[in-house]
Amino acid sequence: MTQVRLSSRGLVLPPQELNGPRRYGRVDGATLGCFFALSLTVIPARLIFKGLPLALTPAMLIGLIMGVLWFCAQMVDTLGVAKGRSAVRTSMFLFALSQVATYGYSTYSWLPDDELKATDRTFITMMAFVCVGIAVCDGVRGLARIDRVLKFLVSGATFMAIVGILQFVLAFDLTQYLMFPGLKLAGEISFVLDRAGFRRPAGTAEHPIEFGVVCAMAVPLALHYSFRAMDYGGKHWRWWFCTAILGVAATQSLSRSAILGLSLAGLILIPHLPKGRRWKAVVAVAGFVVALRFLVPGLVGTLIALFTNIGVDPSIDSRERGITRAGQEISEHLWLGRGLGTFLPTKYGYLDNQYLGTMVMAGMVGLAALIFLFLAAGYAAMRARITSDDPKVRDLGVTLAASLSVPAVSAATFDLLAFSVATGFAFLLMGASGALLRAVREEKSMRGVLVLP
Numbered sequence: 001m002t003q004v005r006l007s008s009r010g011l012v013l014p015p016q017e018l019n020g021p022r023r024y025g026r027v028d029g030a031t032l033g034c035f036f037a038l039s040l041t042v043i044p045a046r047l048i049f050k051g052l053p054l055a056l057t058p059a060m061l062i063g064l065i066m067g068v069l070w071f072c073a074q075m076v077d078t079l080g081v082a083k084g085r086s087a088v089r090t091s092m093f094l095f096a097l098s099q100v101a102t103y104g105y106s107t108y109s110w111l112p113d114d115e116l117k118a119t120d121r122t123f124i125t126m127m128a129f130v131c132v133g134i135a136v137c138d139g140v141r142g143l144a145r146i147d148r149v150l151k152f153l154v155s156g157a158t159f160m161a162i163v164g165i166l167q168f169v170l171a172f173d174l175t176q177y178l179m180f181p182g183l184k185l186a187g188e189i190s191f192v193l194d195r196a197g198f199r200r201p202a203g204t205a206e207h208p209i210e211f212g213v214v215c216a217m218a219v220p221l222a223l224h225y226s227f228r229a230m231d232y233g234g235k236h237w238r239w240w241f242c243t244a245i246l247g248v249a250a251t252q253s254l255s256r257s258a259i260l261g262l263s264l265a266g267l268i269l270i271p272h273l274p275k276g277r278r279w280k281a282v283v284a285v286a287g288f289v290v291a292l293r294f295l296v297p298g299l300v301g302t303l304i305a306l307f308t309n310i311g312v313d314p315s316i317d318s319r320e321r322g323i324t325r326a327g328q329e330i331s332e333h334l335w336l337g338r339g340l341g342t343f344l345p346t347k348y349g350y351l352d353n354q355y356l357g358t359m360v361m362a363g364m365v366g367l368a369a370l371i372f373l374f375l376a377a378g379y380a381a382m383r384a385r386i387t388s389d390d391p392k393v394r395d396l397g398v399t400l401a402a403s404l405s406v407p408a409v410s411a412a413t414f415d416l417l418a419f420s421v422a423t424g425f426a427f428l429l430m431g432a433s434g435a436l437l438r439a440v441r442e443e444k445s446m447r448g449v450l451v452l453p
Contacts, residue, residue, distance in 0.1 A: 029081070029139020032069070033149040033428065036062045036132055040424045041156030041214075044175045045206045047183040055121055055186055059424055060128040067131025070139060082138040088434025089137050091369075091376035096130045098369035099123060099340060102362045106339025115342040122341030125420060129427040136431025137438070143393060146435050150221055150396075153428060157218035158242040160421075161249035164203035164211055168252045175204055198302060200254050210419040212253025215246045216261040217406045217425055220269050222246055224399040227277070228392065251292060251299065256306050257413040261406030269402040322349030326360045337363035341418070354411035357418075370417075374408040377430035380437040388440045400433045 039058040048055045073081040103123045111119065140146055166172045179185075194200060200208035203215075222243040229236035250258045270281050293300045325348050329338050343351070343360050351357045358367045378401050385397030407416055407426040417423050 030145035030148050032066050033136050034152040037153040038156050041160045044178050044204045045421050046186045048186045050184045063128030063132040066135040070135040082438050086434050087376040088380050091373045092130050092134050095369040095373050098366045099126050102336045105336040118341040119339045129424050133427040133431040137434030140435040142439050146432055154218050154222050158245050160203040161215050161245045164201035164249045167201035168199050205421045206419050208253045209255045209257055209414045210422045212250050212255035212258025213410045213422050214425050215250040216258045217403050219246045220265050220399045220402040257410035261410045264405045264409050265402040272398045319350055322351045329360045335363045335365055337361045352414050354416040357415055377404050377433045381433040384437040384440045404429050
């Protein structure tokens with residue numbers, strides 16, 4: 001029988017349980033996290049359930065189920081779900097409270113019908129993904145189970161990337177054949193757009209920008225498992241394949257947000273690599289750019305032009321109109337905003353800045369909660385690295401920090417929370433960071449080592 005004990009941080013598992021349950025047939029938080037990861041990346045984002053008055057995707061439904069199961073598990077002490085303090089869980093609760101406050105404030109008064117529908121769907125979407133983050137943070141116990149969830153996430157993102165590459169190279173849209181029973185397409189939407197003469201793929205995501213950002217978030221994780229497999233004798237070629245596919249797909253999205261995210265992730269990750277690998281990583285990046293230049297003539301030049309010609313981008317005018325209107329809305333609804341999802345781009349103009357959009361729709365309270373989310377998750381990842389003596393945990397900690405830096409910086413260049421795949425991906429990574437720090441603290445607690453919060 002497994003021996004457990006309670007500490008000030010909640011349920012503590014014995015050391016053998018920290019690397020994952022012995023009975024892998026048992027459904028736990030990691031199992032649900034894997035289902036969520038696959039539903040998020042394999043099922044096209046525009047597919048929703050038929051016959052429901054609300055646009056609900058499979059990933060959102062799984063997220064809500066995870067929230068209900070997490071709540072039930074908190075009522076008992078026999079299911080192995082963690083309890084007690086956690087920076088990530090606290091940040092999730094504060095973010096959820098800010099969303100509830102904004103939703104109540106905005107719906108208390110009259111809203112146009114289109115904005116009311118938008119705020120209802122946005123609120124449910126945010127609650128579903130918050131449930132995912134909390135459930136993963138408390139329900140995924142030990143490094144082995146965290147790895148399982150993240151590997152499923154990388155595999156799903158690689159599938160999405162392959163779909164996108166087929167769209168880019170062959171103009172073949174596999175999403176037309178990914179129509180699952182009980183689901184329907186929400187509107188007529190193309191998963192392939194155009195920019196500077198190149199096809200812009202969206203894979204199974206809603207938009208090419210979201211597609212690029214998701215692939216960029218997955219690159220550090222794929223690279224991490226490539227190196228780990230090499231170090232510990234695993235099958236590393238499949239992870240190198242994932243890394244290459246995700247890197248190519250991120251650049252083919254022709255997205256400034258994806259390029260900025262990849263650059264920042266590299267700046268965080270490369271300095272923490274062993275000395276022998278740092279220069280190899282730099283050379284590999286340079287070789288990747290050169291190969292891309294020859295394999296897809298004109299693509300590298302187009303990527304550079306995204307930044308050098310930003311002043312003449314035709315989308316700038318729409319953004320300027322949106323920013324002007326945003327300033328007016330912020331002054332009128334400073335603290336709680338005008339309502340979640342109510343600043344409709346087709347109605348008021350595009351912002352392409354989640355931080356500014358959050359100020360408009362959720363006010364200063366919502367903006368502070370969003371920033372705290374990223375800070376708490378980054379803290380948890382790096383704290384796990386600093387605290388642990390296990391090289392696997394240390395490497396995974398900095399990898400999660402690098403992956404989380406992608407949505408944190410790209411939120412300044414596109415509307416992150418308006419896209420369900422990128423948002424769900426980010427919340428799952430935040431939950432994994434919290435779960436990793438919990439595992440490290442529990443291991444230290446069993447050894448009698450005091451760990452600072």
